[in-house]
Amino acid sequence: MIRFMKKIAHISKNISQAWATGLWFFLIAYFAIHAFQGESSLSALKELEQQEFALKQQAQDIAAVRSALEMRTEKMGGQTVDPDLLEEQVRARLGFAHQDEVILFLE
Known part of the structure; x- marks a missing residue:
């Protein structure tokens, strides 16, 4: 049971890191697009x-x-x-x- 809880904690940690990485990629892409297009x-x-x-x-x-x-x-x-x-x-x-x-x- 403890191993199962450790795996869930590890997966949860990876998902939160993936969200943070995805958010950073989104922000970088957003500002890069607006740097080359628009007013x-x-x-x-x-x-x-x-x-x-x-x-x-x-x-x-x-x-x-x-x-x-x-x-x-x-x-x-x-x-x-x-x-x-x-x-x-x-x-x-x-x-x-x-x-x-x-x-x-x-x-």
């Missing part, structure tokens, strides 16, 4: 990094345009006006031209 996967992280790079480039381009516009606005305002800029604006808005200039109208 928070490694491929999604790579896409986000590419998008970040593109947005940084776009931000740099916009900053360059903004600084150019700020410089142009600074020339137009303030105490003095840049004569070249004033002449450019007058010609563009009023259609004035010098006598020796040739104007081509494009449709």
Whole structure:
């Protein structure tokens, strides 16, 4: 009878160890699958990094345009006006031209 009880205890111990091992395998498989699929996967992280790079480039381009516009606005305002800029604006808005200039109208 004691041998039978020892065998049952041994089988019970093996079953509990098998459950623990199975649980660990399940957890490892679960996290491995989610590491490569889904919204928070490694491929999604790579896409986000590419998008970040593109947005940084776009931000740099916009900053360059903004600084150019700020410089142009600074020339137009303030105490003095840049004569070249004033002449450019007058010609563009009023259609004035010098006598020796040739104007081509494009449709």
